[in-house]
Amino acid sequence: MTWSEFIRPAQRRFRRSRAELIKQLHPEIEGALVVDLGGSLSFWAEVKEILKPGKVIIYNISPNAVNTGLTHTDDNIEAHLYDGKRVPMEDGSADFVLCNSVIEHVPPDQREGLAQEIKRIGRHYVVQTPAKSFPLELHFGLPFMHWLPRPMGRKLAPLSPFGAMLSKSHALRYFDETQLLPYREFQGYFPEAKIHTERFLGLPKSNIAVT
Known part of the structure; x- marks a missing residue:
């Protein structure tokens, strides 16, 4: 069994569990305009039935994330390339901004800029990143x-x-x-947010900033 075959079912369970948490915290996400920064079409294939957004706009710097499988998505999902800095949307124009497992891939000197863009375009946001205190580095499996x-x-x-x-x-x-964020660094980018911690076997697996 390859690493991807081993980790993919677990990733799917965690994504769906996270979607259930988001829906519990913000039931009004159903029918809302959601902007997913750094997201992918495959993620929404797994969670759309849970979150039931009115429309999803994905912005990603990777052509693979925005092109693969586009013909198989529903009409209410769009995917676009962007420069990774300024999101081409007006202030407060998104009901929700989602940003899953992205900020740890952003250079440290650009993370504050990403956080400000999330807060600029979204009336609410949910930002998730793996917990550095979790003993397994999930990107590499060591x-x-x-x-x-x-x-x-x-x-x-x-x-x-x-x-x-x-x-x-x-x-x-x-x-x-890939550089995982200590809890205090992550909290510092989103001081107004409530930080929820996802746990696995009692250990903090990821941190989620929610407003």
């Missing part, structure tokens, strides 16, 4: 890897279950762009 000094973690990336499916250069690039 325990404690993200707790090591970055040079040591980088050496392990090509040897990880995820890295074994990629070329060495791809694994290293992915490692370089």
Whole structure:
């Protein structure tokens, strides 16, 4: 069994569980205009039946995320490329902004800018990121890897279950762009939000900022 075959069912369960939490916190998301920053069509294929938004607009910097499977989506889902900095929408024009497992891939000096864009366009937002305190680094499938000094973690990336499916250069690039956020850093970008913690086996798996 490959790493992707092992992790995909778990990812689906976590995504659906997160969608249930969002619906519980904000039942008014049903029928609302939702902007998903850094999202994908595959994510909405899994959670749309739970959240039931009126319309979804996805903005992503990756052509794969916005092009793959577009012909199979419903009419109320759009996907667009953007520059990763300014979202081409008016202030307060989205009912909700979702941003799932994205901010840890944003360079640290650009994270504040992403947070400000989320708050600029959305009347409410839900931002999720993996908890750095969780012992398993879920991007690569190795325990404690993200707790090591970055040079040591980088050496392990090509040897990880995820890295074994990629070329060495791809694994290293992915490692370089992935830096998990400590709780206080994440909280600092969204001080007005309520931080909910998803847990797995009693351990904090991810943090979710909600307004």
